[in-house]
Amino acid sequence: MEPVKVDEIIDKYPAQSSVLIQLLLDIQGEFSWIPREAIQCVSERLNIPLSQIYRVASFYKAMSLTPRGRHVVNVCLGTACHVRGATRIIDKVEDSLGIKTGETTEDMQFTLQRVNCLGCCALGPVMLVDKDYHGKMTPAKVAAVLKDYD
Amino acid sequence: MGDITLTINDAPVTGQDGMTILEVARENGVDIPTMCYLKELSPIGACRLCVVEVEGSRNLVGSCHTPITEGMVIQTHSPRVVTARRMVVELMMANHPDNCLVCDAANQCELRQVAADLDVGLPSFKLKKHYYPIEDISPYLVRDLGKCILCQRCIRACDEIAKQKVFNLAYRGFDCKVIVDLDQPVDKEVCRDCDVCVSVCPTVALRKPKKQGEEKKGPPLILSQ
Ligand code: SF4
Ligand code: SF4
Ligand code: FES
Numbered sequence A: 001m002e003p004v005k006v007d008e009i010i011d012k013y014p015a016q017s018s019v020l021i022q023l024l025l026d027i028q029g030e031f032s033w034i035p036r037e038a039i040q041c042v043s044e045r046l047n048i049p050l051s052q053i054y055r056v057a058s059f060y061k062a063m064s065l066t067p068r069g070r071h072v073v074n075v076c077l078g079t080a081c082h083v084r085g086a087t088r089i090i091d092k093v094e095d096s097l098g099i100k101t102g103e104t105t106e107d108m109q110f111t112l113q114r115v116n117c118l119g120c121c122a123l124g125p126v127m128l129v130d131k132d133y134h135g136k137m138t139p140a141k142v143a144a145v146l147k148d149y150d
Numbered sequence B: 001m002g003d004i005t006l007t008i009n010d011a012p013v014t015g016q017d018g019m020t021i022l023e024v025a026r027e028n029g030v031d032i033p034t035m036c037y038l039k040e041l042s043p044i045g046a047c048r049l050c051v052v053e054v055e056g057s058r059n060l061v062g063s064c065h066t067p068i069t070e071g072m073v074i075q076t077h078s079p080r081v082v083t084a085r086r087m088v089v090e091l092m093m094a095n096h097p098d099n100c101l102v103c104d105a106a107n108q109c110e111l112r113q114v115a116a117d118l119d120v121g122l123p124s125f126k127l128k129k130h131y132y133p134i135e136d137i138s139p140y141l142v143r144d145l146g147k148c149i150l151c152q153r154c155i156r157a158c159d160e161i162a163k164q165k166v167f168n169l170a171y172r173g174f175d176c177k178v179i180v181d182l183d184q185p186v187d188k189e190v191c192r193d194c195d196v197c198v199s200v201c202p203t204v205a206l207r208k209p210k211k212q213g214e215e216k217k218g219p220p221l222i223l224s225q
């Protein structure tokens, strides 16, 4: 993490606590996670207690307190996808990547997460990689989809 | 600041504008149990133990944070209310470590007290429990978060009375817990000569470290009274 980048992000906003969420989202966008050092910078510059920032960062799913891979794989386990066999998809992804849900591969290439409905149930089972939706998934298609992101 | 008239348990009572249901009830000798509420702290309505039935309201309302209004009709101990309160306490007990028998706080524990008062008995279901390591590196404060019931009294007391902001709430759902800094064990110099949070904690999730040779507590309170 480069502290300069964090300072740049903080400089974009007025130094007041109401900008905290936007600021954290920007930091998340820049590093794809929120490093402890970044929280420290924000705390010092905005004069907000560390624990208050940590509270916000730990609450929102959009923010991550652990490093995430270059690509984030979200497998939908919402009701519609679930009944169409989404659990087999997520099992297959876990197997292919060699990680459990919520974890990141050692080479920092992939992070695997589960979500509960992506809002396109008709396409189920759905798997979202970064911003690409892959609908009508089958376990057999998993390897091919992941290969595109290697 | 006008007088407001309302009815609590079929008796007409009056209160001032801005008072909460709980304050009026207590002033009139009606005892509503509370947990997260302390009159010295700002009310947050976190625990739901203080719920009452208000005519015209679909849900039970938290009396510790709901202001009175003209003509309110309130039941503080109707069967529906008592059932809800019991369930609240039963849920707290169900994911509390079941070592009351050897717990330091047994005689002073507010959770145990309220469970006894409401006849809760043993929880009828098992919930996942929290296993947190005891935080005892600070010379001034020991935290045993396994016993924390998330009443948030310590957070508010440290902020509002001690004027520090040592604690905060973090994470969500089952993982929700009271944290210090970046979720680190408590070890703060500001806690020297302060025991504000210890004094408000209803369980022994927060306590002062024991001194060598003082481990024995003497006879149970009930005998020494
Ligand atoms: S001992 Fe005082 S300063 Fe330290 S956490 Fe408790 S209330 Fe806050
Ligand atoms: S540590 Fe004690 S006072 Fe603080 S939230 Fe937990 S039970 Fe309440
Ligand atoms: S349940 Fe998967 S997209 Fe709705």
Ligand code: FES
Pocket: B033, B034, B035, B036, B037, B044, B045, B046, B047, B048, B049, B050, B051, B062, B063, B064, B065
């Ligand atoms: S005492 Fe009212 S909600 Fe906790």
